[in-house]
Each structure stands twice: as structure tokens, then as C-alpha cells.
Amino acid sequence: MLDQTIKVELSTTKKQKPNADQLQFGKIFTDHMFIMDYTEGKGWHDPRIVPYQPITLDPSSVVFHYGQTVFEGLKAYVTKEGKVQLFRPEKNMERLNQSNDRMVIPKIDEQFALKALKQLVSIDKDWIPTAEGTSLYIRPFIIATQPFLGVAPSSQYKFMIIMSPVGAYYKEGLNPVKILVENEYVRTVKGGTGTAKTGGNYAASLKAQEISSQKGYSQVLWLDGIEHKYVEEVGSMNIFFKIDGKVVTPELSGSILPGITRDSIIQLLKYWNIPVEERKISIEEIYEAYDKGLLEEAFGTGTAAVISPVGELLWKDRKIVLNNGETGPLSKKLYDTLTGIQYGTVEDPFGWIVTVE
């Protein structure tokens, strides 16, 4: 499919672009979107870039009833020289297919999808904001569209890419967040869909998130669904701890999303010769390290915030404040380096950057 031409229908009117200070995450979308269809027996077909527009579906479409969906999230950045850069986009397409496998959605041609993504970014490149810390958020996703109420994999799908200009996640520098350790609700369990980027995992998280917000905490730290003992993820990010000079993060045990930022941080730490371990980490261990004065930093990692320092943890009735509630030096260094690579101000020794012509 790689050689297939993408039909392009340009928008005749251009929407007004928001000012840099009005940028909100995921509320405003660019002038165009990519779309292609899947029909059983025919495969993925009719790839096209069209003006951003609503989609029309039968109310019995599978996506409305049985949640057969997958998605990805990545960003395009403009360098000072005006170059448009993507960060490891091939990893997103690879993970999209891993999610597809778990959710019984037909695989896409990863190289073709990346070609389509680059062409779409190129067409809407004027939408990439240029102020510091801003970027263009890119959302590839697949939805099941067969009009049929049977519980079975859909015979029809739509693969779409939409894009939204987003502001700096931290307007006044890195800002440590308060995290509630969740004891009642669970995100997922081994054998479930936790390793896939699929809608149901996020829907499942809303209730605990709502309760933690009411208590004044901005995110939930998920524990494993079996023993409620081992740390899994924070909100929709992966989590790292620095204990006595060593960095630890939960291993990919079958219920954790294999984050691309997570993987990049592990590679970066190894490159810097900072010890890093992927393993089981109990919440008791974190609190014990704190009591011994060995818990130096904690941070979440993900595409949206890159690094999200943890300033406070509440587990049952016990609150602990990390690094005086301030961003630690390693969190800062990782943030500066990763965003530096993404914006082209720091050398990329890993070959992570892909340029859009």
C-alpha cells in the first residue's frame, strides 16, 4: 500500500489560528484531516486528506456500543530554523498495530500511515505554533464503524488523523503535581487491555480521577489490580522514582502501557550512565525509601507533559512531600534534554528525530 496515492482535497476557507496564549489542549483543530476506510475483503482503502469536518455514522456502529477503538498521540515541533520535527513517530505506528492486535482491529501499513501523517503535517504546517513550549498535537485513531449490534469484531473501520495546536504544558516552568495513591479502583490487570492504547482504559480511569480531584489531587497513582500493592502508572503517564541515586520504573508486566517517552528516558539514563531498573516496585518500598531519606525524586512521563514531577503522594492516610515539593534536578535535566531534542536545540544522538519536508 506504500505506493498508493493519497487523494488531497484542500480546504477552500482557512480557519483563524488561535493566539499562542489561547492555546488549550485538544480543543481546536487544524484545517485538514486524514481518513482511510477498511472494509472486510477489501482491506484499507481510499486514503485521503480532506478539510476537517464531522463524520456521519449509523447509530448502531460498533464504536458506540462495544468500544472497539485504538489511538495514538504524538507531536510536531518547529525548530528555531523553521524545520518541522517529529519525535520517534515510527514507534507510535508500531504501538498502534500492537493495540490493533489486542483489540482485533486489522493492522495498518505503518510506513504508509507515517507517510500520510507527514503529508498532513506538511499541509497544515502553518498551524504548528512557534512560541516556546508549544507544539502541534497529532492524534491518529481507529474506530469500528460496522452498523451491527453483535458482540464481534467489526467488519468496517475508519483510520483518521486529526491535529490540534497545543500550548506549553507548564506555563511557568515545571510544576510538581499532587498524586493520590488509588486503593479502590483499578486501571486494568494482566490479561486485560492495559498494554493497548484503547478507549476503555481511559473510560475506566474517569471515576477515580473524579474522586481524587474532589480531594484536591491532580492525578491518581494506580496500583496493580491483583494485590493493590505494586505501582503501575500515574494518571495516563508512566512513573519513575529516584531512590538513593538509582532510577526505578515498573516493568512492562502485561498491564502497563509501553510509553514511548518512558522508553526514551530509559535510553537517556543509560546513555548518561545513571543506573536504571525496570522491575516490580511496591508502594511500601516507596514509603520506606522516603522514611530512610532515600526517595529523591518521582516523575510521570508521557507525550503531553514529557516530564511531570511529583511533589506529594497520599497513600491511605499518609502524605509525603518529595524534594520539598519542588522539581528535582534529574526531572529538570530529563525535561530539558528531551524537549531540547524535540525542538532541535539539543543534539539527538539516538536518531529519534524525523524531519517533515
Add this chain to the structure above:
Amino acid sequence: MLDQTIKVELSTTKKQKPNADQLQFGKIFTDHMFIMDYTEGKGWHDPRIVPYQPITLDPSSVVFHYGQTVFEGLKAYVTKEGKVQLFRPEKNMERLNQSNDRMVIPKIDEQFALKALKQLVSIDKDWIPTAEGTSLYIRPFIIATQPFLGVAPSSQYKFMIIMSPVGAYYKEGLNPVKILVENEYVRTVKGGTGTAKTGGNYAASLKAQEISSQKGYSQVLWLDGIEHKYVEEVGSMNIFFKIDGKVVTPELSGSILPGITRDSIIQLLKYWNIPVEERKISIEEIYEAYDKGLLEEAFGTGTAAVISPVGELLWKDRKIVLNNGETGPLSKKLYDTLTGIQYGTVEDPFGWIVTVE
């Protein structure tokens, strides 16, 4: 909201109704549908019955990305005398609100929703097929429609009811099914969304279902997600076993859907003075009962099939055949009684039937 008028726009053209022998589950829909909208600050509003038609949504709508959905399923039946009957529809509306609570979706007015459902059924009553075992399947559902990529409860929703004429589930009488006991994939775990009727639970089930189909089994028997030891559900039905004269079914432990057919069967068994227990049931216990010659029957229960007898179980490498692969007398009696009440040929001592004028 109960007194609010439902605006009705009747279809100017009527679709052709399928013949009784062409009826398939959930593929053909009636002439009309019910729809009402929710907007934060305004609540549920604009209830209306309109011609069945596609819906148009922004590609960034929450339902496409984060699976914030709930649904219900029930049926309308025509009696020999031409009366239109519903089976415990108030329980569906009650459960819809329980699902809403778990998925952080604003609650509906249950009585108003039931009024809307009855009005819709009444308008499309000619669509209820009359051949034996046929009925009109009714699907109320709610989808999150806010155009926003943030992981947060949507500020906008649509509540809809669509309806599909369906054939007899068993064309040649009750037909026992072959079931594979699933050891790798899990449906859900306590603290997850297993008690809610939400899309993600069904999406999560597709992979195991696909593998079991390839092995020649029609459904999966889910074990608990913690120890892979206790029986939970079969496919998207609840499960019952008859062991040594006593009926047992898994207790509602926080990961099982509280089925309305399940509840009706428990009430019916008690009414008949047949011992019935809701408790933890290990898969070992089932196999031990079989070895002692005490496993008399097993059956799934749900709205679609009512009773689905289990003819064979495969757990790891061990296959057991139940009741010679035939429908057991209790399964048959329960099926005949429940469907008899639904179609008005058997007296309803429980007040389960609601008539549509």
C-alpha cells in the same frame, strides 16, 4: 423531567420489514429512534422521536477516543392476543444509571426514559415480529460527544434508543454450546468496570472470543482476573451450574455484570423451592463435581438467548461433556417459563411484565 413532552417527527417513508426467516440479530433497524441531548449546565434536554438516521459527530468526540459509553438491552414481545409486552424494563433503566455512575456520565430520569422507550415501541409496534421466538430488541445507549481530546468526563452526551427486530435465538429448539475456559485473557477485575454495561468490557472480550472460535468453541468462560481460579461469566452472559440438585451461580463480587435474567432466574428457582446459592465457585469445584457424577447441568443467562445450555467445557487440556451434550431438564424448564412469561403464555406471579399501550 417526567412531564416533559417528547417531540415526535414521524418518518414519511416506511422501510420494508424483513420476513420472519430473514431476521438477524441487530442488523436491521425500525423506522424511528429516540434521542435526547445533555449539555453541562443545561442537563438532559430536547427529547425527541425522529426517523432512524445517521448521527454526525466531530472526529474529536470523546466517545471515539476514551470510550465513555454505557448501554442496555431488552426486548418487546407480542402476545397471541396482540398485546405488546416488556420484561422488567425498569431494571434496565436502573442499571443504566448504575453504569452511568461508574462511567461518570450524568444520570437520566429513569421514569422519563421508560416513558420514551414505551412511546417509541408504540410508534414502531408493527416492527415487532410475531413468529414464535421472535421479538424486537431494544438498545438504549449513551455516548460522550464533547469535541475535546482531554482525558476527562465529557460535558456533552447523547442518549439514544434504537430497535431491531430479531429472530428466535435457537431456530431448532435450545442448542447446547461448547465453551472454552479462558486462562490467559481476563474480562475485568474488582475495582475495574466489570459491573457496568460499558463498551470497553466488550472490546476487551473480542481477542479471547476470536481465539476460542478458531478452536471451535462458541463462547469463553471467564475466570477471575486475580487468581484465574473462580468462575465469573460466560461470553457476555451470567453462568449457572446445577450440582447434586442444588443450583449455584457466582456472587456479584464487583467484577460481574448484575444480569436481569440472572436475577429473574434466582427468583424463579426460589419460587420453585429449588436450592440456589450465590457464591464463589472455583473451576476446580466444577471439574470435581463432574468427576463425582454430580454436575447435572450448566447454562448461561442473558437477554439475547434467555438460557444458553452448556454442552461441553474445555479447561486447559481437559474436556468434559455435560448431560450428554443435551439440554438438561432444569435449563428447559427455566427457558420455557421465562419465555412463557415474556410472551404471555405463562402466568407472571412476579409483576415482571409491563404492557405498552
